[in-house]
Amino acid sequence: xxxxxxxxxxxxxxxxxxxxxxxxxxxxxxxxxxxxxxxxxxxxxxxxxxxxxxxxxxxxxxxxxxxxxxxxxxxxxxxxxxxxxxxxxxxxxxxxxxxxxxxxxxxxxxxxxxxxxxxxxxxxxxxxxxxxxxxxxxxxxxxxxxxxxxxxxxxxxxxxxxxxxxxxxxxxxxxxxxxxxxxxxxxxxxxxxxxxxxxxxxxxxxxxxxxxxxxxxxxxxxxxxxxxxxxxxxxxxxxxxxxxxxxxxxxxxxxxxxxxxxxxxxxxxxxxxxxxxxxxxxxxxx
Amino acid sequence: xxxxxxxxxxxxxxxxxxxxxxxxxxxxxxxxxxxxxxxxxxxxxxxxxxxxxxxxxxxxxxxxxxxxxxxxxxxxxxxxxxxxxxxxxxxxxxxxxxxxxxxxxxxxxxxxxxxxxxxxxxxxxxxxxxxxxxxxxxxxxxxxxxxxxxxxxxxxxxxxxxxxxxxxxxxxxxxxxxxxxxxxxxxxxxxxxxxxxxxxxxxxxxxxxxxxxxxxxxxxxxxxxxxxxxxxxxxxxxxxxxxxxxxxxxxxxxxxxxxxxxxxxxxxxxxxxxxxxxxxxxxxxxxxxxxxxxxxxxxxxxxxxxxxxxx
Numbered sequence: 001x002x003x004x005x006x007x008x009x010x011x012x013x014x015x016x017x018x019x020x021x022x023x024x025x026x027x028x029x030x031x032x033x034x035x036x037x038x039x040x041x042x043x044x045x046x047x048x049x050x051x052x053x054x055x056x057x058x059x060x061x062x063x064x065x066x067x068x069x070x071x072x073x074x075x076x077x078x079x080x081x082x083x084x085x086x087x088x089x090x091x092x093x094x095x096x097x098x099x100x101x102x103x104x105x106x107x108x109x110x111x112x113x114x115x116x117x118x119x120x121x122x123x124x125x126x127x128x129x130x131x132x133x134x135x136x137x138x139x140x141x142x143x144x145x146x147x148x149x150x151x152x153x154x155x156x157x158x159x160x161x162x163x164x165x166x167x168x169x170x171x172x173x174x175x176x177x178x179x180x181x182x183x184x185x186x187x188x189x190x191x192x193x194x195x196x197x198x199x200x201x202x203x204x205x206x207x208x209x210x211x212x213x214x215x216x217x218x219x220x221x222x223x224x225x226x227x228x229x230x231x232x233x234x235x236x237x238x239x240x241x242x243x244x245x246x247x248x249x250x251x252x253x254x255x256x257x258x259x260x261x262x263x264x265x266x267x268x269x270x271x272x273x274x275x276x277x278x279x280x281x282x283x284x285x286x
Numbered sequence: 287x288x289x290x291x292x293x294x295x296x297x298x299x300x301x302x303x304x305x306x307x308x309x310x311x312x313x314x315x316x317x318x319x320x321x322x323x324x325x326x327x328x329x330x331x332x333x334x335x336x337x338x339x340x341x342x343x344x345x346x347x348x349x350x351x352x353x354x355x356x357x358x359x360x361x362x363x364x365x366x367x368x369x370x371x372x373x374x375x376x377x378x379x380x381x382x383x384x385x386x387x388x389x390x391x392x393x394x395x396x397x398x399x400x401x402x403x404x405x406x407x408x409x410x411x412x413x414x415x416x417x418x419x420x421x422x423x424x425x426x427x428x429x430x431x432x433x434x435x436x437x438x439x440x441x442x443x444x445x446x447x448x449x450x451x452x453x454x455x456x457x458x459x460x461x462x463x464x465x466x467x468x469x470x471x472x473x474x475x476x477x478x479x480x481x482x483x484x485x486x487x488x489x490x491x492x493x494x495x496x497x498x499x500x501x502x503x504x505x506x507x508x509x510x511x512x513x514x515x516x517x518x519x520x521x522x523x524x525x526x527x528x529x530x531x532x533x534x535x536x537x538x539x540x541x542x543x544x545x546x547x548x549x550x551x552x553x554x555x556x557x558x559x560x561x562x563x564x565x566x567x568x569x570x571x572x573x574x575x576x577x578x579x580x581x582x583x584x585x586x587x588x589x590x591x592x593x594x595x596x597x
Binding site (some may be wrong): 012016024027028032033037087090091094095097101106107115117119121124127148151184205208212215216217236237248251255257258262280 | 383397402411412
């Protein structure tokens, strides 16, 4: 009787365990499929050198490329980083160093809510604030929209990295008579640097992959444009627009741009993991 | 008395200028949040005054007669998000259970990395994959057979389409899975170790421990994680826009094309002319952002309480 009950329990356990692992396997299937199709369908376009050197051409003329989009993504993400990373790092340091303050609680909540804000709404915000007054789309507006998107990510990862630093480091600095700002900026922040850099890299990867905030700000451009005061293209915009056209050549170009985008984003992610592992080792030594 | 005052004045610490300066800079995030709401509210003004509360409950969307109602978009947003949550929840909890399982470090590392990469893939890449790979697959293997057999249930009726509310829901499922499983993992991890250990010490199996001890203890937090994932699903734009079919109607069947708040903005805002049309789209953006902010704040409070109340 008891043996039968125990066998039933063991059977239930095995069944549940298999189900859990099966579901976990299912969760990873889309990752494999997305990566596989992006590589397989993107490779024909992305394997030509022209793809990285030329700009868009009319349908049917070979040798089209996405150089303008790569440049646009680079410039807009770069400008957004210049804006978001310093502000985000300082905010994150404030949150970690004065964690108990009432203001810190509000800033933390605002950052967490902003992380979940619909990116399309941030695009509208950028349009109203920067495009409408100027009467034309621009790379600057795109960069500003991306900066709003990056800011909360940088804030929260910086806070996390700085909070990891043991308070004995802070205390020894203060005991030596260093003012608070020197302790924070010259002692704690360098010790937390790998974690802060990780956060910045992740934020850049996120910004590089975003389409929605650029639709009404950077807008897109068929020509190579290095001037951020003019409309600019970006890799996600190419994927979005070309994928929805009925032309096979443009669809192939969209897949190629998707492959370049995925490679870029995953590369940044892997780099950030490598930096983070160093941070953990370093924090262990302190 | 006077001397005492003087001493106190002399003892007063110098104001922490560093703290004030960084505090001022850290106001950027809350300021951005408030500015988004205020700016959208202002710009949506013409639509708000013209249509009033009627905007939220009428379903006409006619740029020619300048008659706008948000109901089809609210319907599409809610339906796709709800289906996505229903599909993602069991998978997300399963992943979270694997990720919090003591031991099995190899599997845990691989699954954790996989889920992080899933979160890193850009929305537009999910979109192009869904459009060319997922939509035809779902059409042949899910939509057609289901609508043939269960079409008498109104919401599964035909004729099915490749770009539909259902296809968009499946893409959303994949996209919210990382949020759902990562946050669930954190709240399950916050369950005191002693609970798991005492349950195992009493002779409970792995499944009994998880089902009767760990999951009930983490229930509130998992609910918070679900609400957080809902917030992500409501606001997701590009991938949904590419596969939902873009039709401003309230279809009976989930296999028919629909529209969401985010995708109508993405598609029509650059082409909107006149005064009322762009204002109506901005009001849709305002509705979207107010709903997601509310959902997010509620979820964050739930998750935070779950992760910190028990030690």
